[in-house]
Amino acid sequence: MDAFEAIKATFFQECDELLAELESKLMLLEQGQTDLETINAVFRAVHSVKGGAGAFGLEALVRFAHVFETLMDELRAGRKPCDTVTIKTLLRASDVLADHIQAAQGLAPPVDEERSAGLVHELELLTHGGEAPPVVEEDEDDFGFVPMAFDVPLDEPLPSLGEPEAVAAEAQTGWRILFKPHGRMYGSANEAGLLLRELGRLGPITVSVDDSALPTLDVLVAEDGYLTWTIDLTAAIEEKVVREVFDFVEADCDLTISPLGGGSEPVPVFEEEPPAVLPASDELDIAALLAKAAGDAPAAEQPTPEAVAPAPAPAPAPAPAPEAVAPAPVPAPAPAPAPVAAAPAPAAPIPPAQVAAPVAPAPVTIRVDLDRVDRLINVVGELVIQQAMLSQRVLESGLARSSGIALGLEDLELLTREIQDSVMAIRAQPVKSVFQRMPRLVREVADMVSKQVRLVTAGEDTEVDKTVVERLAEPITHMLRNAIDHGLETPDERIAAGKTAEGTVRLAALHRSGRIVIEISDDGRGINRERVKKIAIDKGLVAPDAALTDEQIDNLIFLPGFSTAAVVSDISGRGVGMDVVKRSIQALGGRISISSVPGKGSTFTLSLPLTLAVLDGMVVSAADQILIAPLPAIVESLTPQEGDLHYVGGVDPVIRFRDRFLPLIDVAMTMGFRDTPVVPSEGVAVVVETEGGQQAALLFDAIQGQRQVVIKSLETNYQQVEGIAAATILGDGRVALILDVDVLVTDMRRRSSRPDFKLAS
Amino acid sequence: MKKTVLTVDDSRTMRDMLLMALEDAGYTVIQAVDGIDGLETLAAQGADVVITDINMPRMDGFGFIEGMRADPNHRTTPCLVLTTESDAEKKARARAAGATGWIVKPFDPVKLVDAVRRVAA
Numbered sequence: 033m034d035a036f037e038a039i040k041a042t043f044f045q046e047c048d049e050l051l052a053e054l055e056s057k058l059m060l061l062e063q064g065q066t067d068l069e070t071i072n073a074v075f076r077a078v079h080s081v082k083g084g085a086g087a088f089g090l091e092a093l094v095r096f097a098h099v100f101e102t103l104m105d106e107l108r109a110g111r112k113p114c115d116t117v118t119i120k121t122l123l124r125a126s127d128v129l130a131d132h133i134q135a136a137q138g139l140a141p142p143v144d145e146e147r148s149a150g151l152v153h154e155l156e157l158l159t160h161g162g163e164a165p166p167v168v169e170e171d172e173d174d175f176g177f178v179p180m181a182f183d184v185p186l187d188e189p190l191p192s193l194g195e196p197e198a199v200a201a202e203a204q205t206g207w208r209i210l211f212k213p214h215g216r217m218y219g220s221a222n223e224a225g226l227l228l229r230e231l232g233r234l235g236p237i238t239v240s241v242d243d244s245a246l247p248t249l250d251v252l253v254a255e256d257g258y259l260t261w262t263i264d265l266t267a268a269i270e271e272k273v274v275r276e277v278f279d280f281v282e283a284d285c286d287l288t289i290s291p292l293g294g295g296s297e298p299v300p301v302f303e304e305e306p307p308a309v310l311p312a313s314d315e316l317d318i319a320a321l322l323a324k325a326a327g328d329a330p331a332a333e334q335p336t337p338e339a340v341a342p343a344p345a346p347a348p349a350p351a352p353a354p355e356a357v358a359p360a361p362v363p364a365p366a367p368a369p370a371p372v373a374a375a376p377a378p379a380a381p382i383p384p385a386q387v388a389a390p391v392a393p394a395p396v397t398i399r400v401d402l403d404r405v406d407r408l409i410n411v412v413g414e415l416v417i418q419q420a421m422l423s424q425r426v427l428e429s430g431l432a433r434s435s436g437i438a439l440g441l442e443d444l445e446l447l448t449r450e451i452q453d454s455v456m457a458i459r460a461q462p463v464k465s466v467f468q469r470m471p472r473l474v475r476e477v478a479d480m481v482s483k484q485v486r487l488v489t490a491g492e493d494t495e496v497d498k499t500v501v502e503r504l505a506e507p508i509t510h511m512l513r514n515a516i517d518h519g520l521e522t523p524d525e526r527i528a529a530g531k532t533a534e535g536t537v538r539l540a541a542l543h544r545s546g547r548i549v550i551e552i553s554d555d556g557r558g559i560n561r562e563r564v565k566k567i568a569i570d571k572g573l574v575a576p577d578a579a580l581t582d583e584q585i586d587n588l589i590f591l592p593g594f595s596t597a598a599v600v601s602d603i604s605g606r607g608v609g610m611d612v613v614k615r616s617i618q619a620l621g622g623r624i625s626i627s628s629v630p631g632k633g634s635t636f637t638l639s640l641p642l643t644l645a646v647l648d649g650m651v652v653s654a655a656d657q658i659l660i661a662p663l664p665a666i667v668e669s670l671t672p673q674e675g676d677l678h679y680v681g682g683v684d685p686v687i688r689f690r691d692r693f694l695p696l697i698d699v700a701m702t703m704g705f706r707d708t709p710v711v712p713s714e715g716v717a718v719v720v721e722t723e724g725g726q727q728a729a730l731l732f733d734a735i736q737g738q739r740q741v742v743i744k745s746l747e748t749n750y751q752q753v754e755g756i757a758a759a760t761i762l763g764d765g766r767v768a769l770i771l772d773v774d775v776l777v778t779d780m781r782r783r784s785s786r787p788d789f790k791l792a793s
Numbered sequence: 794m795k796k797t798v799l800t801v802d803d804s805r806t807m808r809d810m811l812l813m814a815l816e817d818a819g820y821t822v823i824q825a826v827d828g829i830d831g832l833e834t835l836a837a838q839g840a841d842v843v844i845t846d847i848n849m850p851r852m853d854g855f856g857f858i859e860g861m862r863a864d865p866n867h868r869t870t871p872c873l874v875l876t877t878e879s880d881a882e883k884k885a886r887a888r889a890a891g892a893t894g895w896i897v898k899p900f901d902p903v904k905l906v907d908a909v910r911r912v913a914a
Binding site for chain 2: 035036038039042043045046073075076079080083084086087088089218219220221222223226230277279280283284
């Protein structure tokens, strides 16, 4: 990849960030925060996209961004109101802009011409508000003098500063340049010497200087321009090329360029040259220039627009005497002389406070290739395993826990953990990147199903491992679609139900007991349990006579092949149901639960581990198998006493735990490690709690200890196994399975012990 | 001696492009991401020529140039402004603030280096 391609890649990366910024600022506008800084931020984002796109010749993108930018420019200048209609259009424009960027990247087909053109039209309509496009005011006649340092370039090797030389015979192929810098020119760090050097590059030059305007020292203003240069350039080049040298300073000097030859004497004083004698140049209006020069002196004393207006008949005015040109004391532009029609809105001056504002230190960041971080994480994972193995070996060797080696190992373990936490923190990212994609989705889905939806987000800054963030996008997308398509009512239905026409969907993220929780709630109609049950029965998902609690009915929508949409819609009926969402959440070590109130709405709650790399677990054994029970799910462990055990219906064991009876699940049996149940009083019961708050006791043979384990995906290395979340490698090198407590407690138990469910599923 | 150019631009893409063009032409390049950062960098490291964008967060290009001109050490340091198109109003404002010249984006590396050479003492 060459440098150019690398920069292009950077550009697209930057575009993603700019789009995210654009989206979030537009959301702020939508929420009514229409202050200048927010509008400016939107402008800058679009402006930067356009700037970069221009550099890479991405024409379609530039064209669209330009129209967008023009409207933003009007908004930030306050010439157009930032009202609801405008913001809605801006939001849609940002979507099209994103599409253009995708297309430019070759990630998507070219943007639908009609859609793009339609929005361009809308944007232009808003920009011009149906009136004629405003005439762009040219504000070139800014002649405020700025006192600035001014060096006579003594160190420049100027050819011949003496008497003007006679013009040579080949003078037809040359130019005479009269150049009188204003003090202002020096104020912008332009140097006459450098300009002469530049002319010298074009061809041999002869320079003479007229210093007759220099006042005596006592009245000399050191930072003003008093000198007039006459340069004869011998080179067969176009006038345009000569003029380009003065490109930056044209407005800050008097400049005439005329062909050399005709034997005309060098004219030492520019102002005395009658304009009529100078061959007219089509690029420079000498008359206007003179008029401006004439207008300068009065303007300094009495700055009225009339005084600065171009005089229609420019009388060869005497040069303003240096003494008369009182340098303006402040470097502010004099009242802008507006020679044409209405004055443009004066550009807001930079508030001095902004310049002098105390400088907040920007957070220092570096960009690191993700591969490097991943490599580090992998190695640290191995380090943790190695450390665990070492600890175990030391323990096995019979060394006392108080021995130096054992104590040193303990410190090592703490350090290893700290390294691991720090490394994980590198990968932690706010969920913002996913949340920011959602407003667009909500807009599009709402448009498609003709519903009015407001998306409220909270907790965007909640951090979670990068892998988790990336894999959150799909389930959230799907659930938001569902919430809008199935959850929310149509505006008419809502009004009939006494609600606002606009439905609200809330997307929130928060940390709860070492996990990240994502909540998606709507204020729609809630789950129609009768209908859900009927569908489940019709589809043979449950037995017709099954007695189901509300919660169980709600959970039916997670069963494979379940879809409540009477008409399979474009939005959520894509053959991908909630069962897929549930599976993908489970693959992340997460859980999903639902709560619903008829007429009030539904809430889906996702709970995910913060990282997919490590887990604190309890090491247990069941029928010669070493298993890991995730520590966050464990409430306490106890040895079952014969008197606390009861059997429901003579089959299902329950155990008394703090005046309640909890189901007792024989893990080895449930997982199929053995066929005969163990005698409960000979094992250990571990009380666990599911995400939904359901408690149960898991029966194991023994507890071996507690440790942090590195999670290795079972799915990637083998296949998904029900009841098992992942695997790990123990200190002695053996593989141990990590239990999925929720599945064990809810699904598997139900299936193994309840014949009616077994038949139905 | 190698001349140092300070580039002030909030766009990473643009900073990279300037860096590539200027380093190829033999300049040392230092970078800043906005006007405030630019003034700090300039005060700390100095520069022979400055190139700045106009639209930036925290402090824009106009504010940056005015701030730079208010510093006795950099009153005469040449400063080129990046403008997206030949926007007369912006050029005039930049010049009023003390800009030495301008470079029209998207720029051609040859023209960019030419402009820098023209204003560099």
